[in-house]
Each structure stands twice: as structure tokens, then as C-alpha cells.
Amino acid sequence: MKAAIFDMDGLLLDSEKICLDTFLAACQSIGFEPDLKVYYSVIGCNPQKTKQLLIEGYGADFPYDQIKAIWYANYVKKAYDMPVPLMKGVVHLLDRLKTARFPIAVATSTSHSLALIKLKNANILQYFDVVIGGDQVAKSKPFPDIYLKAACQIKQNPSDCYAFEDSTNGVRAALSAGMQVIQVPDLISPNEEVRRWGHQIARSLDTVVIDL
Secondary structure: OOOEEEOOEEOOOOHHHHHHHHHHHHHHHHHOOOOHHHOOOOOOOOHHHHHHHHHHHHHOOOHHHHHHHHHHHHHHHHOOOHHHHHHHHHHHHHHHHHOOOOOOOEOOOOOHHHHHHHHHHHOOOOHOOEEOHHHHHHOOOOOOHHHHHHHHHHHOHHEEEEEEEEOOOHHHHHHHHOOOEEOOOOOOOOOOOHHOOOOOOOOOOOHHHOOO
8 A cells, every 4th residue: 555545534533523513402492303313324324414414314394494503502612612632543543644644634524724724723633645525525424535635646557545434424435445454443443234335444543553
């Protein structure tokens, strides 16, 4: 391998729990009881895909706009107005990759401008040669577009890239792009179908096995 491409939320930053908690609080505030299986299906998707899947999962009468307004306002306070904690092993792995002179990119469903804020607040933006946001590609994860764009931006063949992901949607995207995928699950443990895909699954970023 010659390069590394990282998802951001739930992989580098411990932000998926914040997102879930603020979603549940928003639902509770208007008396809506969500099915978490539907919520879990959107992890890794961009805002447009998230809206689509939530409405499909909860039904056409799901008060998406009302919930989103409350959800987003609270999420901004906790995930953009202050630093989000790093996941275990992030800095150690990034230091190893930099020492090995790997090009390093981020491929996140979060918009580019907001991703830069999160990474800067967490004091890790300097590690990345390229940051690709979900608003910079036509199709969200689980489609491979964002990983292919990131590989192109760092001038690497997709087959020469490690892809680090936490979500099923992200793993699908990176595998479809032809990358060597390492999954570090966050909110959801991979089911038997996902485990049969044959990629590496690790407990944390400081336990992944990579060839430098």
C-alpha cells in the first residue's frame, strides 16, 4: 500500500454518539419515537441521503424538517462549536503514516467546509493532504465516488490505498472503489454478512495491521 484514506465521523472523531444523542433528543422533544434500525441505516451517508432514508424508513409523515432543525442546532453546539474527542489510536496511526511518507486523505460524508472545522478543532487537520467532503461528489456512500475522488486527488491508484471506515455504508463504498479496507466499528458491530466481505475488522485504530 502507498496511501491512506480515512472516514471522519466515528472513525477519527468520536462524533457519531453525539449525532445519535442529539437526534434522539430532537425526536423526544416533539414526541416522536424512532426505530433505531432506521437511524443506523443512515450512518455514513451525506445529508441528502440521510433525509431520503429517514423518510423512507419512518414514512412520508415523518416530521423531518422539524426534527432536523432541533437536531442540527444541538449538534452544532456539541460538534462544531467545541472540539470533538478523538477516537483511540488516531494520532499514533497518523504519525506512523506520516513517518512512512504516505499521502493521507479524508473522505467524509460531512460537507467539506464543516469537515475542515471539525478536523481543525480536533488539532489533526495538519496530517491530511486532501479533505474530500460529501458535497463534492454526486453520489453519497455506499457509492464509491468519494473514495475514487480522494485517490485521484492524492494521485494514487485505488488499489494502492488503505481505506479506514467505521460504518457499513462506508465499507461498501471503499470496497467498491477497490481499496484495502480496514473497519473499526463504532455504534454498530458488523453482522455476519459484512464479516463475510473479507476486509480487516479491528477494535481500534491502534490495533490495525498495516504494511508500511
